Amino acid sequence: MFTVRSHCWCGKKDSEEESEMAAEWKETLETEREISAFMLELGIPAHLRGYYYLREAVLLAVSDMELVGSVTKLLYPVIARRYKTTLQRVERAIRNAVEVSWERGNPEVFEDLFGFSRETGAPRPTNSEYIARIADKIRMDATTGEKHVTERNRTLL
Numbered sequence: 001m002f003t004v005r006s007h008c009w010c011g012k013k014d015s016e017e018e019s020e021m022a023a024e025w026k027e028t029l030e031t032e033r034e035i036s037a038f039m040l041e042l043g044i045p046a047h048l049r050g051y052y053y054l055r056e057a058v059l060l061a062v063s064d065m066e067l068v069g070s071v072t073k074l075l076y077p078v079i080a081r082r083y084k085t086t087l088q089r090v091e092r093a094i095r096n097a098v099e100v101s102w103e104r105g106n107p108e109v110f111e112d113l114f115g116f117s118r119e120t121g122a123p124r125p126t127n128s129e130y131i132a133r134i135a136d137k138i139r140m141d142a143t144t145g146e147k148h149v150t151e152r153n154r155t156l157l
Contacts, residue, residue, distance in 0.1 A: 028059070034138055035059060042113075042134075043105025050097030053079050053090050054131070061135035068132040075131070094127050113137060 035058045036046075044051050056079050061068050067075045076087035083090070102110070102124040107117035113133050116122035125133070 031062060031138065031142070032059060034141070035062075035134065038134060038138065039101075041106065041109050043101040043109075044097050045100060048093070048097045048100065050093035050095070053083065054094050054097050056082065057094065057131045058134045058138065061131050062138050065132070065135065065139075068128055068135065071128045071131065091127065094131075098124060098127060098130050 032055065035055050039051065039055060039058075040046070044054065057071070057075055060075060060078065072087065072091065076090045079090045080087040102118055107119045110117035111120075114122075114125055114129075118124070
């Protein structure tokens with residue numbers, strides 16, 4: 001929902017508030033880029049609907065890790081409302097994206113992130129494991145200043 005607010009462009013308070021909002025927007029956009037770059041490294045094709053649902057899930061989890069504790073009750077309904085679909089479709093699309101990346105993705109990246117890959121014979125991670133690990137990785141990298149937007153990924157984003 002959007003609220004309409006009248007602005008007095010001569011007031012300092014409004015310009016400070018707008019600067020703060022712009023900084024938040026820029027930070028969110030940068031986080032989205034980081035998530036997208038990492039998802040591309042994991043081998044999730046951007047043409048899948050689950051790619052967008054998964055990116056949204058990770059973005060929400062980065063800001064509130066408690067959401068990962070109850071993906072079906074908290075996370076999927078938020079995404080379903082945002083994309084005007086059902087939570088069952090959100091869950092299935094994310095599962096499909098995870099399966100595709102598990103089968104076609106780079107095993108070395110999975111080894112680094114999860115400690116296992118399909119090559120070790122391990123089962124694929126669950127949706128919530130996948131979301132939690134990516135969100136945690138993005139949060140930790142944000143504190144250390146590490147970036148996933150490589151030159152290769154930059155051309156894809």
